[in-house]
Amino acid sequence: MIEITWKITIRIPRQRQDEISAEWQDFSVEISPDETVLDAVEKIWAFQDHTLTFRHACHHSTCGACGMRVNGVEKLTCITPIREVTRNNGTLRVEPLRNFPVVSDLVVDLSRFFEDIERMHPPQVATNRQDNLLYEPVADESANLERLVDCIECGLCVSACPVALTDNEYLGPASLAALQQALAASIDTAEIDLADHHTGAWRCHSAFECSAVCPSNVEPGYRIMDLRKQLMQKNFKQWFGGKGKRA
Amino acid sequence: MKSTPSSKNFYQWFDPRGRSISSWGFIINRITALGLSLYFILHLIMLGQLTQGQQAYDGFIALVKNPIFAVGELLVIAAGVLHGINGVRIGLTSFGIGVRYQVMMLIFGAVISAGIIIFFGFRMFGGV
Amino acid sequence: MSSKPTVLIIGAGFTGCALAYDLTLRGFSVTVVERGEICSGTSGRTHGLLHSGGRYCVNDEEAAIECIEENIILRRIARQCMEFNLGMAVAITQEELQFRDNYQAGAEKCGIPVRWMESSEILAREPAINPSVLGGFEIPDGTFDPLRLGLAFAASAKNRGAVFFTYHQVDGIHVDGQSRATNITVINRHTNQRIQLNADVIINATGAWAGKIAALAGVNVPVIPTPGVMVAFNQRLINRPINRLALPGDGDIILPQRRMAVIGTTSFEVEDVDYIPIDAGQVQQMVDRAAEMVPAVRQAGWRGSYMSARPLIQSGTDARSLSRTFKCYDHEADQGLKGFITITGGKATTCRVMAEKTADLVSSKFNISSQCQTSEFVLDSYRTFYFRQPAL
Numbered sequence: 074m075i076e077i078t079w080k081i082t083i084r085i086p087r088q089r090q091d092e093i094s095a096e097w098q099d100f101s102v103e104i105s106p107d108e109t110v111l112d113a114v115e116k117i118w119a120f121q122d123h124t125l126t127f128r129h130a131c132h133h134s135t136c137g138a139c140g141m142r143v144n145g146v147e148k149l150t151c152i153t154p155i156r157e158v159t160r161n162n163g164t165l166r167v168e169p170l171r172n173f174p175v176v177s178d179l180v181v182d183l184s185r186f187f188e189d190i191e192r193m194h195p196p197q198v199a200t201n202r203q204d205n206l207l208y209e210p211v212a213d214e215s216a217n218l219e220r221l222v223d224c225i226e227c228g229l230c231v232s233a234c235p236v237a238l239t240d241n242e243y244l245g246p247a248s249l250a251a252l253q254q255a256l257a258a259s260i261d262t263a264e265i266d267l268a269d270h271h272t273g274a275w276r277c278h279s280a281f282e283c284s285a286v287c288p289s290n291v292e293p294g295y296r297i298m299d300l301r302k303q304l305m306q307k308n309f310k311q312w313f314g315g316k317g318k319r320a
Numbered sequence: 321m322k323s324t325p326s327s328k329n330f331y332q333w334f335d336p337r338g339r340s341i342s343s344w345g346f347i348i349n350r351i352t353a354l355g356l357s358l359y360f361i362l363h364l365i366m367l368g369q370l371t372q373g374q375q376a377y378d379g380f381i382a383l384v385k386n387p388i389f390a391v392g393e394l395l396v397i398a399a400g401v402l403h404g405i406n407g408v409r410i411g412l413t414s415f416g417i418g419v420r421y422q423v424m425m426l427i428f429g430a431v432i433s434a435g436i437i438i439f440f441g442f443r444m445f446g447g448v
Numbered sequence: 449m450s451s452k453p454t455v456l457i458i459g460a461g462f463t464g465c466a467l468a469y470d471l472t473l474r475g476f477s478v479t480v481v482e483r484g485e486i487c488s489g490t491s492g493r494t495h496g497l498l499h500s501g502g503r504y505c506v507n508d509e510e511a512a513i514e515c516i517e518e519n520i521i522l523r524r525i526a527r528q529c530m531e532f533n534l535g536m537a538v539a540i541t542q543e544e545l546q547f548r549d550n551y552q553a554g555a556e557k558c559g560i561p562v563r564w565m566e567s568s569e570i571l572a573r574e575p576a577i578n579p580s581v582l583g584g585f586e587i588p589d590g591t592f593d594p595l596r597l598g599l600a601f602a603a604s605a606k607n608r609g610a611v612f613f614t615y616h617q618v619d620g621i622h623v624d625g626q627s628r629a630t631n632i633t634v635i636n637r638h639t640n641q642r643i644q645l646n647a648d649v650i651i652n653a654t655g656a657w658a659g660k661i662a663a664l665a666g667v668n669v670p671v672i673p674t675p676g677v678m679v680a681f682n683q684r685l686i687n688r689p690i691n692r693l694a695l696p697g698d699g700d701i702i703l704p705q706r707r708m709a710v711i712g713t714t715s716f717e718v719e720d721v722d723y724i725p726i727d728a729g730q731v732q733q734m735v736d737r738a739a740e741m742v743p744a745v746r747q748a749g750w751r752g753s754y755m756s757a758r759p760l761i762q763s764g765t766d767a768r769s770l771s772r773t774f775k776c777y778d779h780e781a782d783q784g785l786k787g788f789i790t791i792t793g794g795k796a797t798t799c800r801v802m803a804e805k806t807a808d809l810v811s812s813k814f815n816i817s818s819q820c821q822t823s824e825f826v827l828d829s830y831r832t833f834y835f836r837q838p839a840l
Contacts, residue, residue, distance in 0.1 A: 089640055090638040090639045105725075119720075124637065126638060129484070129488055129492070130485055130488050130491075130492030130493075131487075131594050132492070132493050133493070133680040133710060133751065133754055134708070134751060134752065135496070135595075136487075136595035137595075138492075144338060169323065173324075176638055177639070180615070180638070181323065185836075187831040187833075188834075188835055197593065197596060198528070198529070214572065218531075218688075219531040220684065221529070221531050221591065221593055235343070239333075241325040243325070278346060279422075280342060281345075282343050285343075290707055294342075294419065295419045295420060301414055302416030303416075
């Protein structure tokens, strides 16, 4: 069986933790076009440069660790085939996620990211019906069965978001989607008021780039708008409910 | 490599490379907003000329009969139409209405806007 | 000078993280070094099956009992990252149908609650299963998220004082003149700087790399990395892990994880585990085998294929081990090296008991009599591992 091998150049910004700026480094890699960008990065680390740092764990899009920018676009590199992002003899730019502090090379600091999400108390497990978006059909026999939720906390949405790019205080699509998901799963410690703030659901400017790059069917943009709908319903009830009117 | 959020990064808003079609709505709304704001300021300046008396006003009107200003006015119409129609899409989705169709609304809105702009283009320059 | 004995654990996979948690609860001062992210070795790549032990109940009673006991414990302490809808072991061929009685007897002997289902019930619950299924058992299998299980243990350890140095690679283990392993040198991969870490005891929990790390200390651990291929599909074809009703073999499982279905696996030996290329023939073999259980895999979109290297131990070695299902080597006993222990082998489902037995050994070396408490408490939220301040 003949295996096709491509020869590509991968360009990665190299940076140690104490350095303020990164320097591009090119690596020449021979790889099958059906292998993934993560495979290529692993090959570089395994055979060419053991000092390359990057984050990965499951290699099958369930852990969310391997998010990177590939030619400027956010991708989950373990499910991004080489043929999708370059051609034989092409050059591939692989950079760390945007809008997070870079620790070294392709590794970013996600501490605040996880702190923000945790505050929303989203469960990692919900029923099929709870985690599906409202308009997605779900078969009766599986509606109440459990599944690990769609959001794998990969951070691609935050990296792609133009508001997260310019506002350090914005909660970001991941946390907001997490809150909406926690509410949909009836988590009683989830507080919708956390999003009722100028740094919360109201800060979104509808670029919907988050939904475009999400590799895991979360649709954060949809969830943020749904949060707005819920917040408005709640606020209307508060403003007018006291006068005996139904919202 | 600055990767922490900062308002200094705003110029990256206008770089559509690698971004999806939804971002075009975002970018065009920003550019048209800036354009319309600039127009608003110019409009106020023009109105200010009115207070300077008949001669100042006539001089100003003579200036704006220059075809360059007609192009500018078409741009204002374009900005208003794009910003307004996309704005309707933003308004609806912000109430959680039709979010799953937002890309369709964007494309539909762009087509309608193009139609209106072309129509006014012909009205303003058709006789030339 | 701390009064707590210090332990250095090399490797933050399931074993290392669970061990860090256990030893921290027992009062040890624990430091963990890991060259990548938590679970970035073999542990992260498990397909995530929470074993019921059904797979082993016929020909490996000890393994099966261990599995079901740990299955029940993990369901209690690590529920946060687990989808549990029960699983199935289905008979597709007549030969498999005839295996039913053996399986039932084995399950009962090992304490695994199983229930026979006729094909009509199977297909009602899982319509994607091959319509010519002959029947099967309902077994207490589940699916867990690999990284998050490791993180949950690591978070629970870290929140109680354990220190984790991720992106720190061991490049030397120092043995002094009295044959005692006293310290290690690690490179902080973020800064490329070397630091030295001392400890009263060093534990090698590097799984498939255990042989390489042990060699740094001058001892032999005969680990043979034994990878298998797995394929992930873009559709959640089934809501429960589906096994073949047979003795363990290649390609006999398909399980759900989020909106995917994952099939596996094969078994072959390699020497270098850092990068294992995918064998297209094996992938096709997996798909063919899985299609016998769930025909729709042939139409499902591929999400990715990947290799996971099990740490299997060469049999017939001098090393004394605490259990047949995993290997814990006290190198003072087997090769005269004090202060160095290797723990490897096993499976994800039994990580907690592997840690328990190892922690028992470590405690005995310090004449500390301590009870394992890891089965008693629900693990901390896995996200807290990344917090800047410990979350308690």
